[in-house]
Every structure is written in C-alpha cells, then in structure tokens.
Amino acid sequence: MNPCRPSIWRGTLNGYGPQAVTLLSTPLYSNTTLASFFPTVGLGGTVVLMTKFDVVEYLELAQKHRVTHSMMVPVQYQRLMAHPGFDSYDLSSFKRKFCTSAPFSAALKAEVLNRWPGGLVELYGMTEGGGTCMLAAHDFPHKLHTVGQPVPGNDVRIIDEKGNEVPQGGTGEVVGRSAAMMTEYHKQPQKTAEAEWYNRIGQRYIRTGDIGRFDEDGFLVLLDRKKDMIISGGFNRRCCTDARRRPVRLVGPDQNS
Known part of the structure; x- marks a missing residue:
C-alpha cells in the first residue's frame, strides 16, 4: 500500500489543497512531520520548513506566509501559548492545527481553541502502526480529555x-x-x-x-x-x-x- 494515499485522503478532509501553506518545525524523518507533509505536497500545497523551532520565528513565519496548516507536539503549543506577544500576531489564515506524539492536556487544547483561529486535531497512534485515533477538538469541545475515536x-x-x-x-x-x-x-x-x-x-x-x-x-x-x-x-x-x-x-x- 502506498503510505501517501491515506495521508492525502485525510488531507482532503482537513482542507489541504493547492492553496494550503503548511508550517513545519519538527524533523522530516518523524511520522509527526510526514503526517502533514504528505497531504500538503500530494495535493499541490506549499510547505514552509523551520530548521529549528523558535516561538518568535514560528509566529513571524505564520503571519508572513499566511499559514493555513501546522503540525506540532504539545510542548510547542505550550510554549506558544506562554509567549506574552502571542495574541498580537495575525493568525487568522489558519484552517487546521494538528498535534501528536505526547500527552496533550485538555486545558491546553481548550486554550489553543480559544486563542488561535482554525480547527485543532489531535492524532493518537504509534510508529509501529498499531491503530490510530483522531479527535477533532473543535467539533467535540466536551471530549478534550480524550484522544478521539479510531479513524476508518x-x-x-x-x-x-x-x-x-x-x-x-x-x-x-x-x-x-x-x-x-x-x-x-x-x-x-x-x-x-x-x-x-x-x-x-x-x-x-x-x-x-x-x-x-x-x-x-x-x-x-x-x-x-x-x-x-x-x-x-x-x-x-x-x-x-x-x-x-x-x-x-x-x-x-x-x-x-
């Protein structure tokens, strides 16, 4: 099976396409990164790569390039939410933000939803491929304490x-x-x-x-x-x-x- 196909199929459900601009700050060898990289490239979008994550640089790039999608791990969301200047950046272009690879607290999910435009999707799974769950937090704000339901x-x-x-x-x-x-x-x-x-x-x-x-x-x-x-x-x-x-x-x- 082509590993890109399910990523691209899920990508069409999450607003990826030629107009998508995805900002990535995690290593390219990571499944975390590839889960957003594949649907962006496969559907003709643009990828903006950071060599190393930095809160201010991330926010500046997101605003400059009118970023629509991003995949990060929870600690990155935590650092972004803690930055005193976060709310001064224009992040209105965002359609979806994704998170995976570590525990993502309900409180942090709620803060991201309240302060950052666009939907928030949490993915739960493992490198070995033993089943994946997905939580569309923007659709199920009463289920933020969960990691969602098994995907098809x-x-x-x-x-x-x-x-x-x-x-x-x-x-x-x-x-x-x-x-x-x-x-x-x-x-x-x-x-x-x-x-x-x-x-x-x-x-x-x-x-x-x-x-x-x-x-x-x-x-x-x-x-x-x-x-x-x-x-x-x-x-x-x-x-x-x-x-x-x-x-x-x-x-x-x-x-x-």
Missing part, C-alpha cells in the same frame, strides 16, 4: 493483563491494528513477540503500552503507561533497567579558574 480502517481495543478483551468502559492496555502495521522489530524476535496480541480469530494487533478505556461514545481516554517512558520533544526516551544504568560524571568549569 483502524481497529483499537482494550485488553486485560491476561490478554482478554475487556467490555465497553473497562480499563486495560490499548492495542490496535491497521493496514500500515510493522512486520517486526529488525532482528529482535523476542521484542516483536512481546509487542503482539492476537484476538480469538487470529488477527494480529500491536500493544501500545498505554492504559486506557473507551467512554460511552467510543472516545478513547488514556489513563497511564504500563512501563516508564520519557517523552522529550515528541520522541520516546525509554527508561533503562537498573542493570543497565551506569554512573555519570558531570564535568563543568573549574571553580578555581
């Missing part, structure tokens, strides 16, 4: 510690499947097996490591992580076990110099 073509379920699927409203690990799932972790069969879950008819799902539940309307609420993990700038930094920790010596200026 994605199957997301909740399982307990024994690997049994839990009923609606039950809490457990989030697992998912899609047409874009990974085949395996390269030359790591044990890690691959640990990441897989199979339903009763043998369909393969990927474990996310997230704990969550579906509410009465089918929106996914994330509650916790099964394993410790640090997210920095939208990228995962997994904590090592005690056996792998090593002492670190910090070297700084000589106080006598």
Whole structure:
C-alpha cells in the first residue's frame, strides 16, 4: 500500500489543497512531520520548513506566509501559548492545527481553541502502526480529555493483563491494528513477540503500552503507561533497567579558574 494515499485522503478532509501553506518545525524523518507533509505536497500545497523551532520565528513565519496548516507536539503549543506577544500576531489564515506524539492536556487544547483561529486535531497512534485515533477538538469541545475515536480502517481495543478483551468502559492496555502495521522489530524476535496480541480469530494487533478505556461514545481516554517512558520533544526516551544504568560524571568549569 502506498503510505501517501491515506495521508492525502485525510488531507482532503482537513482542507489541504493547492492553496494550503503548511508550517513545519519538527524533523522530516518523524511520522509527526510526514503526517502533514504528505497531504500538503500530494495535493499541490506549499510547505514552509523551520530548521529549528523558535516561538518568535514560528509566529513571524505564520503571519508572513499566511499559514493555513501546522503540525506540532504539545510542548510547542505550550510554549506558544506562554509567549506574552502571542495574541498580537495575525493568525487568522489558519484552517487546521494538528498535534501528536505526547500527552496533550485538555486545558491546553481548550486554550489553543480559544486563542488561535482554525480547527485543532489531535492524532493518537504509534510508529509501529498499531491503530490510530483522531479527535477533532473543535467539533467535540466536551471530549478534550480524550484522544478521539479510531479513524476508518483502524481497529483499537482494550485488553486485560491476561490478554482478554475487556467490555465497553473497562480499563486495560490499548492495542490496535491497521493496514500500515510493522512486520517486526529488525532482528529482535523476542521484542516483536512481546509487542503482539492476537484476538480469538487470529488477527494480529500491536500493544501500545498505554492504559486506557473507551467512554460511552467510543472516545478513547488514556489513563497511564504500563512501563516508564520519557517523552522529550515528541520522541520516546525509554527508561533503562537498573542493570543497565551506569554512573555519570558531570564535568563543568573549574571553580578555581
């Protein structure tokens, strides 16, 4: 399957096209970036790239180029909202803003909706491709505590510690499947097996490591992580076990110099 096709299809639903101007400030190798890059380029729009994220530069570029779309991680939204001059910039050209890769608080979503023109869409998923959920926050302002509903073509379920699927409203690990799932972790069969879950008819799902539940309307609420993990700038930094920790010596200026 061409990985660009679903991105372009979703792009038409989010206002991408020849008139779109997308401002990107995350690395091009990241799925976060590509989720907005592909539909922009595929539908004939313009991409404005930043070599490094800077709040003032971002706002100046957005105003100068009449940006319509942007994809960022939560910490970038947080820094933009905290800038004292944010409201002085003309951001009225925006149609959609996207966010993914880290927890996005309901309070921050609400602030973005209230102060920044255009819609706000949160995407929840994983690099391994085990199912994606989407929240159009502008359409569901009462669901900002969730990450939305599974997008078409994605199957997301909740399982307990024994690997049994839990009923609606039950809490457990989030697992998912899609047409874009990974085949395996390269030359790591044990890690691959640990990441897989199979339903009763043998369909393969990927474990996310997230704990969550579906509410009465089918929106996914994330509650916790099964394993410790640090997210920095939208990228995962997994904590090592005690056996792998090593002492670190910090070297700084000589106080006598």
